[in-house]
Amino acid sequence: MTTVDELLALGDDALIAAQRLAEWTTRAPELEEDVALANIALDLLGQARMLLSYAADLERAGLEGAGRDEDALAYLRGEREFRNAQLTELPRGDFADALVRMLFFAAYQRELYAELAAGPDERLAAIAGKASKEVAYHVDHAIMWTLRLGDGTDESHRRAQAAVDRLWPYTFELFEDRPHLREAWLAAVEPVLAEATLDRPEDGRFRPTGGRKGVHTEHMGYLLAEMQSLHRAHPGASW
């Protein structure tokens, strides 16, 4: 059976990815992209809410008395209690960082949700089934931009390659719990990089890890400080 920690890992990945992506709102290179990025952030936020609500329900079932809800999980946990992979919390970066991160993360989520949708946990399978349709669009969007940036101008190529090199080491952590998914992920990502004329980085020894145990990058504290500030300033309030 699915554990609370597993659901938190899934939900926190989606929540923190949504929080970062939403930072692009009003900052995108064109208006169509403002709409698209906000849309993808909304999808991720919706996934986070379903997953965290499930985690909360599961947690409550093992407790006596009132448990936590999605907001208590999002707003009242400390940094060390978050289970997201570090890839999702890295700073916003430039547009190449955003879209390469989306490619890496959405391609991972696609494999992950396909597996969960066929899994034994019915509630999780339903969430994953719905999310699969969203994530397919995220992958398409990320591929479209990876190709344009990689095979666009010299500058866009340079920036896209830098983003790929910077983010690649963080992709290993995604597969720590499900190593078998990396092969399918590579089969999806490598041809995109090749078509975009981008080099696939070597699998080096720098493989940042710790997110699933609540050990994050220095960036995470600031993200949470911002996200949680208002909620925490009014303990017990409804919104």
Added chain:
Amino acid sequence: MYGNDIPEQPGHARLLDEVAAAERDLTGRGLGGDGTEGGADDYFGAVIAADGKIEPRDEMPEAYRKSLIRQIAQHAHSEIIGMQPEGNWISRAPSLKRKAILLAKVQDEAGHGLYLYAAAETLGVDRADLYEMLLDGRQKYSSIFNYPTLTWADVGAIGWLVDGAAIVNQVPLCRCSYGPYARAMIRVCKEESFHQRQGYEILHVLANGSPEQKAMAQDAIDRWWYPSLAMFGPPDTDSTHSAQSMAWKIKRFSNDELRQKFVDMTVQQAEVLGLSLPDPDLRLGEDGHWAYTQPDYDELFTVIKGDGPCNRQRIEHRRAAWEDGAWVREAATAYAKKREGATV
């Protein structure tokens, strides 16, 4: 999507009925009003007289075209700049549900900007040129967005008051004589009504929350009330564009008529919210309309001229986004050219 525990808003449904009626009338008619025939020269006048629609390929006076471009572009720019004050709270929204609603709302505004730029482009201008005119100050956007959003309640006040005022302004535009603008406005108004509703809900929850939350809501209304009244523009006696726009049936009601309509609607809604409007002289007159204190029009002109609290910040933000994105747009163009070359 929204809760059902929030009371109805007096006057809200009637505005939506007006949008629906405008849409029915629009779909019930063919091009060029009631089939009015005539030579090219008087075709325009005949269509206007018959309450018909002017379409992009129709003859139209140059001044009409220019006036529409100015108005539609200003409207589009307002949607885009208007994303900033609310966008300021996406990262800090106090619950995941509020975060989702706010993100969706700001996304809608980008979408409204897109339809409106598309409507302006039917008049023979380019979105990129309009953008440039926004960035260099040749075209304006609604001055309301030059005020800062200081607390979460400001997001509610913008929804309730600013979007409320925008709807009152825009509902008559659903019957505007220029077809593409009228059709864009019907779509925009339907979505705006959800926006206004979410603002009202935010304030309702705050007004019924802790003393701090209620104070936050009242403070936001105190700050946003007069700037919202100023959104309808200068008094009729000083309005430079109104008379011609009315004659062309771009505009259907005067600034003061619309302002009065907004006040009448909002006073009733404030009572339901249990919050007060910061005007000690609000009185219900014998004619059924509320007498109110006029906003400070000197302040409005100061803001219009560029010296409001956030004018510089808003434009710098937009310019930075545009300039930071230049390499991305260049990449997309270069990539598309390579593809063209490859398929030829």
